[in-house]
Amino acid sequence: MxxxxxxxxxxxxxxxxxxxxxxxxxxxxxxxxxxxxxxxxxxxxxxxxxxxxxxxxxxxxxxxxxxxxxxxxxxxxxxxxxxxxxxxxxxxxxxxxxxxxxxxxxxxxxxxxxxxxxxxxxxxxxxxxxxxxxxxxxxxxxxxxxxxxxxxQLRQPARFVVSLAAHATMQAQWLRENWNIDFIPRLGELLARDPSVHRTRRITRRGPELRVIGCGAWRAVFRVEGETVEVVALEAGYPLRFLTRENHEEVPDRDAQMAFLERWPERPAAAE
Ligand SMILES: C[S@@+](CC[C@H](N)C(=O)[O-])C[C@H]1O[C@@H](n2cnc3c(N)ncnc32)[C@H](O)[C@@H]1O
Missing domain, CATH: 2.40.30.70 (YaeB-like)
Known part of the structure:
Protein backbone atom coordinates (compact mmCIF):
# COMPACT_ATOMS: atom_id res chain seq x y z
CA MET A 1 0.00 0.00 0.00
CA GLN A 153 -21.95 29.36 27.22
CA LEU A 154 -22.45 31.12 23.88
CA ARG A 155 -26.22 30.82 24.17
CA GLN A 156 -25.98 33.16 27.13
CA PRO A 157 -26.49 36.74 26.01
CA ALA A 158 -23.25 38.44 24.91
CA ARG A 159 -21.61 39.85 28.02
CA PHE A 160 -19.90 42.96 26.72
CA VAL A 161 -21.42 46.11 25.32
CA VAL A 162 -19.35 47.39 22.42
CA SER A 163 -19.25 51.00 21.23
CA LEU A 164 -17.10 53.01 18.85
CA ALA A 165 -15.48 56.26 19.98
CA ALA A 166 -15.95 59.28 17.69
CA HIS A 167 -12.59 58.79 15.96
CA ALA A 168 -13.23 55.11 15.21
CA THR A 169 -16.75 55.91 14.01
CA MET A 170 -15.36 58.45 11.55
CA GLN A 171 -12.75 55.98 10.30
CA ALA A 172 -15.35 53.22 9.89
CA GLN A 173 -17.59 55.58 7.95
CA TRP A 174 -14.69 56.65 5.73
CA LEU A 175 -13.86 53.01 4.95
CA ARG A 176 -17.47 52.20 4.18
CA GLU A 177 -18.12 55.23 2.02
CA ASN A 178 -14.86 55.33 0.10
CA TRP A 179 -13.91 51.66 -0.13
CA ASN A 180 -17.04 49.72 0.66
CA ILE A 181 -15.17 48.00 3.48
CA ASP A 182 -17.13 47.19 6.61
CA PHE A 183 -15.80 44.80 9.22
CA ILE A 184 -17.50 46.57 12.12
CA PRO A 185 -20.47 44.14 12.51
CA ARG A 186 -18.10 41.16 12.75
CA LEU A 187 -15.76 43.10 15.03
CA GLY A 188 -18.70 43.96 17.30
CA GLU A 189 -19.82 40.33 17.41
CA LEU A 190 -16.37 39.10 18.39
CA LEU A 191 -15.73 41.75 21.03
CA ALA A 192 -19.21 41.43 22.56
CA ARG A 193 -18.54 37.73 23.17
CA ASP A 194 -15.07 37.96 24.58
CA PRO A 195 -12.47 40.72 24.26
CA SER A 196 -9.82 38.91 26.32
CA VAL A 197 -6.29 38.47 25.03
CA HIS A 198 -6.26 35.39 22.80
CA ARG A 199 -3.74 34.35 20.17
CA THR A 200 -6.17 32.68 17.72
CA ARG A 201 -8.64 35.53 18.02
CA ARG A 202 -5.65 37.80 17.33
CA ILE A 203 -6.19 39.90 20.44
CA THR A 204 -3.00 41.29 21.97
CA ARG A 205 -2.12 43.90 24.54
CA ARG A 206 -0.88 47.37 23.64
CA GLY A 207 0.50 49.06 26.70
CA PRO A 208 -1.22 48.88 30.05
CA GLU A 209 -4.68 50.05 28.92
CA LEU A 210 -5.28 49.09 25.33
CA ARG A 211 -5.77 45.93 23.34
CA VAL A 212 -5.65 45.34 19.61
CA ILE A 213 -7.64 42.85 17.57
CA GLY A 214 -6.68 41.79 14.05
CA CYS A 215 -9.61 41.99 11.60
CA GLY A 216 -8.24 40.56 8.37
CA ALA A 217 -6.05 43.25 6.84
CA TRP A 218 -7.19 45.76 9.47
CA ARG A 219 -6.86 46.24 13.19
CA ALA A 220 -9.01 47.77 15.86
CA VAL A 221 -7.62 49.28 19.04
CA PHE A 222 -9.92 49.06 22.03
CA ARG A 223 -10.15 49.34 25.79
CA VAL A 224 -12.18 47.26 28.19
CA GLU A 225 -13.67 48.61 31.39
CA GLY A 226 -15.83 46.21 33.34
CA GLU A 227 -18.27 44.90 30.78
CA THR A 228 -17.93 47.68 28.25
CA VAL A 229 -15.63 47.70 25.26
CA GLU A 230 -14.77 50.93 23.51
CA VAL A 231 -13.12 50.79 20.10
CA VAL A 232 -10.91 53.86 20.03
CA ALA A 233 -9.30 53.61 16.61
CA LEU A 234 -9.00 51.53 13.47
CA GLU A 235 -5.63 50.89 11.85
CA ALA A 236 -4.26 49.48 8.64
CA GLY A 237 -2.83 46.05 9.34
CA TYR A 238 0.29 46.58 7.25
CA PRO A 239 2.88 49.36 7.43
CA LEU A 240 3.32 51.63 4.41
CA ARG A 241 6.85 50.34 3.74
CA PHE A 242 5.37 46.85 3.31
CA LEU A 243 2.42 47.92 1.16
CA THR A 244 4.56 49.92 -1.25
CA ARG A 245 7.00 47.08 -1.90
CA GLU A 246 6.94 45.54 -5.37
CA ASN A 247 5.10 42.22 -5.66
CA HIS A 248 2.81 43.17 -2.83
CA GLU A 249 -0.07 44.16 -5.10
CA GLU A 250 -1.99 41.13 -3.86
CA VAL A 251 -2.13 42.26 -0.22
CA PRO A 252 -5.84 42.37 0.69
CA ASP A 253 -7.34 45.87 0.59
CA ARG A 254 -3.92 47.24 -0.36
CA ASP A 255 -5.14 50.42 -2.10
CA ALA A 256 -7.57 51.12 0.71
CA GLN A 257 -4.83 50.60 3.28
CA MET A 258 -2.50 53.01 1.47
CA ALA A 259 -5.22 55.66 1.26
CA PHE A 260 -6.07 55.07 4.91
CA LEU A 261 -2.43 55.57 5.88
CA GLU A 262 -2.32 58.78 3.93
CA ARG A 263 -5.39 60.01 5.78
CA TRP A 264 -4.26 58.70 9.19
CA PRO A 265 -0.48 58.33 9.03
CA GLU A 266 1.26 55.63 11.04
CA ARG A 267 2.31 56.55 14.51
CA PRO A 268 6.01 56.29 15.28
CA ALA A 269 6.83 53.01 17.05
CA ALA A 270 7.67 54.91 20.24
CA ALA A 271 4.04 56.02 20.53
CA GLU A 272 2.81 52.40 20.63
C1 LIG B 1 -12.56 26.42 11.08
S1 LIG B 1 -12.30 26.04 9.40
C2 LIG B 1 -13.59 24.88 9.10
C3 LIG B 1 -13.56 24.37 7.70
C4 LIG B 1 -14.53 23.28 7.37
N1 LIG B 1 -15.92 23.70 7.48
C5 LIG B 1 -14.27 22.06 8.21
O1 LIG B 1 -15.00 21.88 9.18
O2 LIG B 1 -13.35 21.31 7.87
C6 LIG B 1 -12.88 27.47 8.57
C7 LIG B 1 -11.83 28.55 8.52
O3 LIG B 1 -10.82 28.16 7.62
C8 LIG B 1 -10.17 29.30 7.14
N2 LIG B 1 -9.96 29.11 5.72
C9 LIG B 1 -10.86 29.23 4.72
N3 LIG B 1 -10.29 28.96 3.54
C10 LIG B 1 -8.99 28.66 3.80
C11 LIG B 1 -7.88 28.30 2.99
N4 LIG B 1 -8.01 28.16 1.67
N5 LIG B 1 -6.68 28.09 3.58
C12 LIG B 1 -6.55 28.22 4.92
N6 LIG B 1 -7.55 28.56 5.74
C13 LIG B 1 -8.77 28.78 5.19
C14 LIG B 1 -11.06 30.50 7.44
O4 LIG B 1 -10.40 31.26 8.45
C15 LIG B 1 -12.32 29.87 8.00
O5 LIG B 1 -12.85 30.65 9.05
Whole structure:
Protein backbone atom coordinates (compact mmCIF):
# COMPACT_ATOMS: atom_id res chain seq x y z
CA MET A 1 0.00 0.00 0.00
CA UNK A 2 1.30 3.40 -0.91
CA UNK A 3 2.04 5.64 2.06
CA UNK A 4 1.23 8.86 0.28
CA UNK A 5 -1.38 10.15 -2.10
CA UNK A 6 -1.23 12.95 -4.63
CA UNK A 7 -4.45 14.92 -4.92
CA UNK A 8 -5.28 17.23 -7.79
CA UNK A 9 -7.94 19.91 -7.29
CA UNK A 10 -11.02 19.58 -9.50
CA UNK A 11 -11.58 23.33 -9.43
CA UNK A 12 -11.34 26.60 -7.55
CA UNK A 13 -14.03 28.36 -5.59
CA UNK A 14 -14.75 32.05 -6.10
CA UNK A 15 -16.06 33.74 -2.97
CA UNK A 16 -16.23 37.30 -1.65
CA UNK A 17 -13.83 36.40 1.15
CA UNK A 18 -10.34 37.61 0.39
CA UNK A 19 -8.91 37.03 3.84
CA UNK A 20 -9.46 34.33 6.41
CA UNK A 21 -10.98 36.79 8.90
CA UNK A 22 -13.94 37.26 6.55
CA UNK A 23 -14.76 33.55 6.47
CA UNK A 24 -16.83 32.32 9.41
CA UNK A 25 -15.60 29.33 11.40
CA UNK A 26 -18.40 27.44 9.71
CA UNK A 27 -20.72 28.90 7.04
CA UNK A 28 -23.34 31.34 8.23
CA UNK A 29 -26.57 29.79 6.97
CA UNK A 30 -28.45 33.06 7.21
CA UNK A 31 -26.00 34.95 4.97
CA UNK A 32 -27.17 35.95 1.50
CA UNK A 33 -24.26 34.50 -0.41
CA UNK A 34 -23.67 33.12 -3.85
CA UNK A 35 -20.35 31.43 -4.36
CA UNK A 36 -19.15 29.85 -7.56
CA UNK A 37 -17.21 26.63 -7.82
CA UNK A 38 -15.64 26.56 -11.24
CA UNK A 39 -14.51 23.06 -12.21
CA UNK A 40 -11.51 22.76 -14.53
CA UNK A 41 -12.16 22.18 -18.23
CA UNK A 42 -11.16 19.12 -20.27
CA UNK A 43 -11.51 16.66 -17.39
CA UNK A 44 -14.96 15.23 -18.14
CA UNK A 45 -16.35 16.90 -15.05
CA UNK A 46 -19.56 17.90 -16.87
CA UNK A 47 -20.31 14.18 -17.03
CA UNK A 48 -19.27 13.61 -13.43
CA UNK A 49 -21.85 16.21 -12.37
CA UNK A 50 -24.72 14.27 -13.93
CA UNK A 51 -27.48 13.52 -11.37
CA UNK A 52 -26.13 15.92 -8.77
CA UNK A 53 -28.93 18.46 -9.42
CA UNK A 54 -31.71 17.62 -6.98
CA UNK A 55 -29.41 17.35 -4.00
CA UNK A 56 -30.00 20.38 -1.85
CA UNK A 57 -26.52 20.22 -0.36
CA UNK A 58 -23.11 18.97 -1.39
CA UNK A 59 -20.03 18.25 0.68
CA UNK A 60 -17.02 20.20 -0.48
CA UNK A 61 -13.73 18.52 0.36
CA UNK A 62 -11.11 21.19 0.04
CA UNK A 63 -7.58 22.34 0.72
CA UNK A 64 -6.56 24.76 3.50
CA UNK A 65 -4.03 25.94 0.99
CA UNK A 66 -3.08 29.09 2.88
CA UNK A 67 -1.84 27.13 5.90
CA UNK A 68 1.66 25.73 5.54
CA UNK A 69 1.89 24.07 8.95
CA UNK A 70 -0.11 22.03 11.43
CA UNK A 71 -0.14 21.77 15.22
CA UNK A 72 -1.17 18.86 17.45
CA UNK A 73 -2.77 21.27 19.94
CA UNK A 74 -4.74 24.26 18.75
CA UNK A 75 -6.52 27.14 20.38
CA UNK A 76 -10.09 27.18 18.99
CA UNK A 77 -11.44 30.68 18.39
CA UNK A 78 -14.63 30.04 20.36
CA UNK A 79 -14.81 29.57 24.06
CA UNK A 80 -12.16 29.98 26.74
CA UNK A 81 -8.46 30.14 25.85
CA UNK A 82 -7.93 26.40 26.15
CA UNK A 83 -5.87 24.26 23.79
CA UNK A 84 -7.54 21.19 22.29
CA UNK A 85 -6.22 18.27 20.30
CA UNK A 86 -6.47 19.18 16.63
CA UNK A 87 -8.47 16.01 15.90
CA UNK A 88 -11.10 17.22 18.36
CA UNK A 89 -11.52 20.44 16.37
CA UNK A 90 -12.26 21.75 12.90
CA UNK A 91 -9.04 23.75 12.93
CA UNK A 92 -7.49 24.53 9.56
CA UNK A 93 -4.04 23.55 10.90
CA UNK A 94 -4.14 19.77 10.31
CA UNK A 95 -1.53 17.20 9.30
CA UNK A 96 -3.47 16.71 6.05
CA UNK A 97 -4.94 20.16 5.36
CA UNK A 98 -8.40 19.03 4.26
CA UNK A 99 -11.56 20.98 4.98
CA UNK A 100 -15.11 19.72 4.59
CA UNK A 101 -18.17 21.91 4.27
CA UNK A 102 -21.77 20.92 3.46
CA UNK A 103 -22.89 23.82 1.25
CA UNK A 104 -26.24 24.54 -0.31
CA UNK A 105 -26.33 23.74 -4.02
CA UNK A 106 -28.27 26.53 -5.72
CA UNK A 107 -27.66 25.54 -9.32
CA UNK A 108 -25.42 23.87 -11.87
CA UNK A 109 -24.48 25.65 -15.09
CA UNK A 110 -22.16 23.48 -17.14
CA UNK A 111 -18.98 23.17 -15.08
CA UNK A 112 -20.04 25.95 -12.69
CA UNK A 113 -21.76 25.18 -9.42
CA UNK A 114 -23.65 27.98 -7.75
CA UNK A 115 -23.34 27.53 -4.01
CA UNK A 116 -24.79 29.13 -0.89
CA UNK A 117 -22.88 30.32 2.19
CA UNK A 118 -19.47 28.77 2.73
CA UNK A 119 -16.37 29.21 4.89
CA UNK A 120 -13.75 29.06 2.10
CA UNK A 121 -11.61 32.01 1.10
CA UNK A 122 -11.55 33.11 -2.51
CA UNK A 123 -9.42 30.88 -4.72
CA UNK A 124 -9.48 27.83 -2.44
CA UNK A 125 -8.81 24.60 -4.36
CA UNK A 126 -11.53 21.97 -4.05
CA UNK A 127 -10.65 18.28 -4.32
CA UNK A 128 -13.99 16.55 -4.31
CA UNK A 129 -17.76 16.88 -4.21
CA UNK A 130 -20.16 14.42 -2.64
CA UNK A 131 -23.91 14.66 -2.23
CA UNK A 132 -25.04 15.47 1.28
CA UNK A 133 -27.40 12.65 2.26
CA UNK A 134 -29.31 13.40 5.46
CA UNK A 135 -29.93 9.71 6.17
CA UNK A 136 -26.17 9.08 6.23
CA UNK A 137 -24.74 12.43 7.24
CA UNK A 138 -27.04 13.94 9.86
CA UNK A 139 -27.11 12.79 13.49
CA UNK A 140 -28.50 15.88 15.20
CA UNK A 141 -28.89 14.28 18.63
CA UNK A 142 -25.23 13.25 18.88
CA UNK A 143 -23.18 14.57 21.80
CA UNK A 144 -20.42 16.95 20.74
CA UNK A 145 -18.04 16.99 23.71
CA UNK A 146 -16.42 20.30 24.51
CA UNK A 147 -18.35 22.05 21.69
CA UNK A 148 -21.62 21.42 23.57
CA UNK A 149 -20.14 23.06 26.66
CA UNK A 150 -18.93 26.10 24.72
CA UNK A 151 -22.23 26.39 22.86
CA UNK A 152 -24.11 26.41 26.13
CA GLN A 153 -21.95 29.36 27.22
CA LEU A 154 -22.45 31.12 23.88
CA ARG A 155 -26.22 30.82 24.17
CA GLN A 156 -25.98 33.16 27.13
CA PRO A 157 -26.49 36.74 26.01
CA ALA A 158 -23.25 38.44 24.91
CA ARG A 159 -21.61 39.85 28.02
CA PHE A 160 -19.90 42.96 26.72
CA VAL A 161 -21.42 46.11 25.32
CA VAL A 162 -19.35 47.39 22.42
CA SER A 163 -19.25 51.00 21.23
CA LEU A 164 -17.10 53.01 18.85
CA ALA A 165 -15.48 56.26 19.98
CA ALA A 166 -15.95 59.28 17.69
CA HIS A 167 -12.59 58.79 15.96
CA ALA A 168 -13.23 55.11 15.21
CA THR A 169 -16.75 55.91 14.01
CA MET A 170 -15.36 58.45 11.55
CA GLN A 171 -12.75 55.98 10.30
CA ALA A 172 -15.35 53.22 9.89
CA GLN A 173 -17.59 55.58 7.95
CA TRP A 174 -14.69 56.65 5.73
CA LEU A 175 -13.86 53.01 4.95
CA ARG A 176 -17.47 52.20 4.18
CA GLU A 177 -18.12 55.23 2.02
CA ASN A 178 -14.86 55.33 0.10
CA TRP A 179 -13.91 51.66 -0.13
CA ASN A 180 -17.04 49.72 0.66
CA ILE A 181 -15.17 48.00 3.48
CA ASP A 182 -17.13 47.19 6.61
CA PHE A 183 -15.80 44.80 9.22
CA ILE A 184 -17.50 46.57 12.12
CA PRO A 185 -20.47 44.14 12.51
CA ARG A 186 -18.10 41.16 12.75
CA LEU A 187 -15.76 43.10 15.03
CA GLY A 188 -18.70 43.96 17.30
CA GLU A 189 -19.82 40.33 17.41
CA LEU A 190 -16.37 39.10 18.39
CA LEU A 191 -15.73 41.75 21.03
CA ALA A 192 -19.21 41.43 22.56
CA ARG A 193 -18.54 37.73 23.17
CA ASP A 194 -15.07 37.96 24.58
CA PRO A 195 -12.47 40.72 24.26
CA SER A 196 -9.82 38.91 26.32
CA VAL A 197 -6.29 38.47 25.03
CA HIS A 198 -6.26 35.39 22.80
CA ARG A 199 -3.74 34.35 20.17
CA THR A 200 -6.17 32.68 17.72
CA ARG A 201 -8.64 35.53 18.02
CA ARG A 202 -5.65 37.80 17.33
CA ILE A 203 -6.19 39.90 20.44
CA THR A 204 -3.00 41.29 21.97
CA ARG A 205 -2.12 43.90 24.54
CA ARG A 206 -0.88 47.37 23.64
CA GLY A 207 0.50 49.06 26.70
CA PRO A 208 -1.22 48.88 30.05
CA GLU A 209 -4.68 50.05 28.92
CA LEU A 210 -5.28 49.09 25.33
CA ARG A 211 -5.77 45.93 23.34
CA VAL A 212 -5.65 45.34 19.61
CA ILE A 213 -7.64 42.85 17.57
CA GLY A 214 -6.68 41.79 14.05
CA CYS A 215 -9.61 41.99 11.60
CA GLY A 216 -8.24 40.56 8.37
CA ALA A 217 -6.05 43.25 6.84
CA TRP A 218 -7.19 45.76 9.47
CA ARG A 219 -6.86 46.24 13.19
CA ALA A 220 -9.01 47.77 15.86
CA VAL A 221 -7.62 49.28 19.04
CA PHE A 222 -9.92 49.06 22.03
CA ARG A 223 -10.15 49.34 25.79
CA VAL A 224 -12.18 47.26 28.19
CA GLU A 225 -13.67 48.61 31.39
CA GLY A 226 -15.83 46.21 33.34
CA GLU A 227 -18.27 44.90 30.78
CA THR A 228 -17.93 47.68 28.25
CA VAL A 229 -15.63 47.70 25.26
CA GLU A 230 -14.77 50.93 23.51
CA VAL A 231 -13.12 50.79 20.10
CA VAL A 232 -10.91 53.86 20.03
CA ALA A 233 -9.30 53.61 16.61
CA LEU A 234 -9.00 51.53 13.47
CA GLU A 235 -5.63 50.89 11.85
CA ALA A 236 -4.26 49.48 8.64
CA GLY A 237 -2.83 46.05 9.34
CA TYR A 238 0.29 46.58 7.25
CA PRO A 239 2.88 49.36 7.43
CA LEU A 240 3.32 51.63 4.41
CA ARG A 241 6.85 50.34 3.74
CA PHE A 242 5.37 46.85 3.31
CA LEU A 243 2.42 47.92 1.16
CA THR A 244 4.56 49.92 -1.25
CA ARG A 245 7.00 47.08 -1.90
CA GLU A 246 6.94 45.54 -5.37
CA ASN A 247 5.10 42.22 -5.66
CA HIS A 248 2.81 43.17 -2.83
CA GLU A 249 -0.07 44.16 -5.10
CA GLU A 250 -1.99 41.13 -3.86
CA VAL A 251 -2.13 42.26 -0.22
CA PRO A 252 -5.84 42.37 0.69
CA ASP A 253 -7.34 45.87 0.59
CA ARG A 254 -3.92 47.24 -0.36
CA ASP A 255 -5.14 50.42 -2.10
CA ALA A 256 -7.57 51.12 0.71
CA GLN A 257 -4.83 50.60 3.28
CA MET A 258 -2.50 53.01 1.47
CA ALA A 259 -5.22 55.66 1.26
CA PHE A 260 -6.07 55.07 4.91
CA LEU A 261 -2.43 55.57 5.88
CA GLU A 262 -2.32 58.78 3.93
CA ARG A 263 -5.39 60.01 5.78
CA TRP A 264 -4.26 58.70 9.19
CA PRO A 265 -0.48 58.33 9.03
CA GLU A 266 1.26 55.63 11.04
CA ARG A 267 2.31 56.55 14.51
CA PRO A 268 6.01 56.29 15.28
CA ALA A 269 6.83 53.01 17.05
CA ALA A 270 7.67 54.91 20.24
CA ALA A 271 4.04 56.02 20.53
CA GLU A 272 2.81 52.40 20.63
C1 LIG B 1 -12.56 26.42 11.08
S1 LIG B 1 -12.30 26.04 9.40
C2 LIG B 1 -13.59 24.88 9.10
C3 LIG B 1 -13.56 24.37 7.70
C4 LIG B 1 -14.53 23.28 7.37
N1 LIG B 1 -15.92 23.70 7.48
C5 LIG B 1 -14.27 22.06 8.21
O1 LIG B 1 -15.00 21.88 9.18
O2 LIG B 1 -13.35 21.31 7.87
C6 LIG B 1 -12.88 27.47 8.57
C7 LIG B 1 -11.83 28.55 8.52
O3 LIG B 1 -10.82 28.16 7.62
C8 LIG B 1 -10.17 29.30 7.14
N2 LIG B 1 -9.96 29.11 5.72
C9 LIG B 1 -10.86 29.23 4.72
N3 LIG B 1 -10.29 28.96 3.54
C10 LIG B 1 -8.99 28.66 3.80
C11 LIG B 1 -7.88 28.30 2.99
N4 LIG B 1 -8.01 28.16 1.67
N5 LIG B 1 -6.68 28.09 3.58
C12 LIG B 1 -6.55 28.22 4.92
N6 LIG B 1 -7.55 28.56 5.74
C13 LIG B 1 -8.77 28.78 5.19
C14 LIG B 1 -11.06 30.50 7.44
O4 LIG B 1 -10.40 31.26 8.45
C15 LIG B 1 -12.32 29.87 8.00
O5 LIG B 1 -12.85 30.65 9.05
Missing amino acids: SSSLTLRPIGLIRTQKQVKFQAGHQPSETAEERNILELFPDCNYELALRDLAGFERVWLIWWFHRNPTWRPLVLPPRGPAQRRGVFATRSPHRPNPLGMTPVRLLGIEGRRLILGPCDLVDGTPVFDLKPYIPAYDAFPETAAGWIDEVDA
